[in-house]
Amino acid sequence: MTQYITTHDAKGQSVYSNKTPTEPHAHSIPGGKLEILYSSHHFPPSLNTEADIDQYAHDRTHGMEGGICPSHGSAVAMVSFEPPAVSAWHRTMSLDVTAIIEGVMEAHLEGGEVRTLKAGDSMVQRGTMHMWKNVTPGNGWAKAVASASAIQQPLEIAGKTLETELRM
Template sequence: MSHHYITTHGDQGESVFSTKVPTEHYAHDIPGGKLEIIYSAHTFPPNLSTELDIDQYAHDRTHGLPAENPICPVDGTATAIVSMPPNAVSLMHRTMTLDVAIVIEGVIELHLEGGESRTLHAGDSITQRGTMHMWKNVTPDDGWARMAGFATPIAQPFEVAGKRLETEWRM
């Protein structure tokens, strides 16, 4: 089992490991896999003079992110691991976030609404700019696929081809 640690500062200002958050991994079910929040902050940049960001992250880790944006806090940032079981397929979706994802295990197809797709292998990355997309685990021999993702909310609503884009999930 792997672990996750957060650093902070002790009473004398020295660097220490936080004891506020369990180091064991905890993942939430999402369409097509599991989402494990590695870190979240509800402000960006976060204030590191206190540990309010760690307290909020501990809450997010056990209860999930707010319903208005389950991928990333509206005014903050999030880092997560997405694990997809063999042959899993996500819903076609758009989130109001700028995402950077890095495949760390397996092979994943990324399908876009316009019909294009790319196959990503371990070490490949993608910057997702609020576009409609779907993930499909195509790892050989019924293997799992994992991605590390870094999400930042899109600061303002935006329009493309005269249409205002919003978070969207399609069956």
């Protein structure tokens, strides 16, 4: 996968940035890999300078504290699941939009509900405890693009304050 980032030159013309490597850095996750395609520590991000590109380049190389989504920003990632990967149960303090682009995934919620998502399907997660399972026929890989945006905190549901959580 090759990635390109656009910017502006000194004349205000649209050009491609040369500040980031063309290959996103892949982070190993249980059952696959995650590639950060972009991150911003401010929402909305300022595009008046290239400070956002510099921060993103740092995030790709060094990772981000607290997970994938900066606490006041947003991130986009490509997630690849090997067959027959099952993620840990987890909750993020972000609004996540996930679109399956290859394969078939089951999305499990802690309340017991399960949905099967295939290429072209999407899911919006609103701070919910969930788990992913790759059920692609023929032992195939599954891929998804996920966008995460910071949310107002604390997240209080049914009289409980929810936080980022990972159950192994």
